[in-house]
Amino acid sequence: MRTFGPRWFKDGSLIGEFADHLGVAVTQRKQAVALNAAKVEAELASKAKSDFIANMSHELRTPLNAIIGFSDMISSQTVSGPEKTTQYAGYIKQAAEHLLALINGILDVSKIQAGKLTVDLEPMQIKPVLDSCLLIIEAKAREKGIDVETSVPADLPEIMGDALRIKQILINLLGNAVKFTPDGGRIRIEVMPVQEGFIGVTVTDTGLGMTPAEVETAMRPFGQVDTAFNKRHEGTGLGLPIAYALSRMHGGDLRIDSQKGAGTHVTVILPIASEDEPKPTVKLH
Numbered sequence: 001m002r003t004f005g006p007r008w009f010k011d012g013s014l015i016g017e018f019a020d021h022l023g024v025a026v027t028q029r030k031q032a033v034a035l036n037a038a039k040v041e042a043e044l045a046s047k048a049k050s051d052f053i054a055n056m057s058h059e060l061r062t063p064l065n066a067i068i069g070f071s072d073m074i075s076s077q078t079v080s081g082p083e084k085t086t087q088y089a090g091y092i093k094q095a096a097e098h099l100l101a102l103i104n105g106i107l108d109v110s111k112i113q114a115g116k117l118t119v120d121l122e123p124m125q126i127k128p129v130l131d132s133c134l135l136i137i138e139a140k141a142r143e144k145g146i147d148v149e150t151s152v153p154a155d156l157p158e159i160m161g162d163a164l165r166i167k168q169i170l171i172n173l174l175g176n177a178v179k180f181t182p183d184g185g186r187i188r189i190e191v192m193p194v195q196e197g198f199i200g201v202t203v204t205d206t207g208l209g210m211t212p213a214e215v216e217t218a219m220r221p222f223g224q225v226d227t228a229f230n231k232r233h234e235g236t237g238l239g240l241p242i243a244y245a246l247s248r249m250h251g252g253d254l255r256i257d258s259q260k261g262a263g264t265h266v267t268v269i270l271p272i273a274s275e276d277e278p279k280p281t282v283k284l285h
Contacts, residue, residue: 059102063095070095105238108168112245119162119249123273126159126166126191126201127152133170134189137178144183151190158273159199165246166270169254172239173203173266180207180264194269198252202267210258219244219256243268 070088079085111117130152141148159166177187185206194200210218218240244254251271258264 056102056106060099063099063102066095067092067099105242108242109238112242117245117249119165119246121160121162121250123158124161124163124166125156126161126199126270127156129163129167130170130189130191130201133167133174136171137174141178141187144178144181144185146178146181146184147186149186149188151188151192153192156191156199159270160273161250161270165249169243169246169268170201172243173201173268176239176266177203177205177207177264181205182207193272194267197272198269199272200267200269202265204263204265206263209260209262209264210256211260214260215256215258240266 070092073079074085074088079088108117130150134148134150138148174187174189181187187206188202188204190202190204192200192202218237220241240254240256247254247268247270252269255267255269256264257267
């Protein structure tokens with residue numbers, strides 16, 4: 001019977017050589033796995049951007065066609081009466097505002113990805129900003145018969161925020177809630193302390209909801225949950241990524257709890273201002 005005694009291990013050369021080869025093989029395997037993962041991620045990112053560009057081309061053409069079409073009708077004097085002229089001018093204004101919102105969204109995403117978007121933080125009350133956002137979505141919610149409820153304590157502390165960017169976050173969240181909630185549904189906005197030093201603004205809707213995979217996709221810039229679905233709802237897939245990035249720039253967070261067919265809860269978490277809080281300008285890197 002052959003045995004491996006002390007002499008075998010005292011030499012050690014064969015064991016050391018084997019260990020060296022094994023280490024190289026393991027390293028090469030890890031590098032190959034990492035390279036393949038990076039390749040897959042790059043391909044997915046490229047496809048997402050291609051899908052986004054294709055969808056965005058459609059989104060940009062739609063308001064442009066409306067602007068050109070109604071402008072032609074007015075300028076060619078084929079419109080019968082001042083009432084129609086006023087009506088078509090209103091359509092042109094709506095299309096132009098939609099186009100501007102699309103362009104602003106694209107520019108914001110580009111700035112965020114380039115690390116060039118900044119926020120000017122200062123103590124502020126969130127209720128006036130929320131009230132102004134509710135006025136903006138009120139007409140569309142009423143048109144769809146959506147019941148909008150709010151719960152905002154009177155003694156809320158100030159937060160550290162950039163009012164313009166906070167408004168942008170809330171408009172994105174409220175706009176999505178109205179857009180994806182069916183006629184006759186409900187939206188509830190609740191503001192409350194969520195943990196020490198932070199408050200949360202939660203927007204809850206009775207809309208279509210998302211699966212965990214769809215939430216993950218929707219949170220990525222250029223991500224689309226479903227291209228055909230978003231086209232039907234004039235969606236660009238930019239609202240949630242922008243809101244998430246802006247909340248992080250405030251030192252906060254954005255959390256989504258959603259269930260397919262059962263609605264969505266989105267909470268933006270923002271820091272409370274302290275009395276000796278400095279007023280920094282924050283850039284996202």
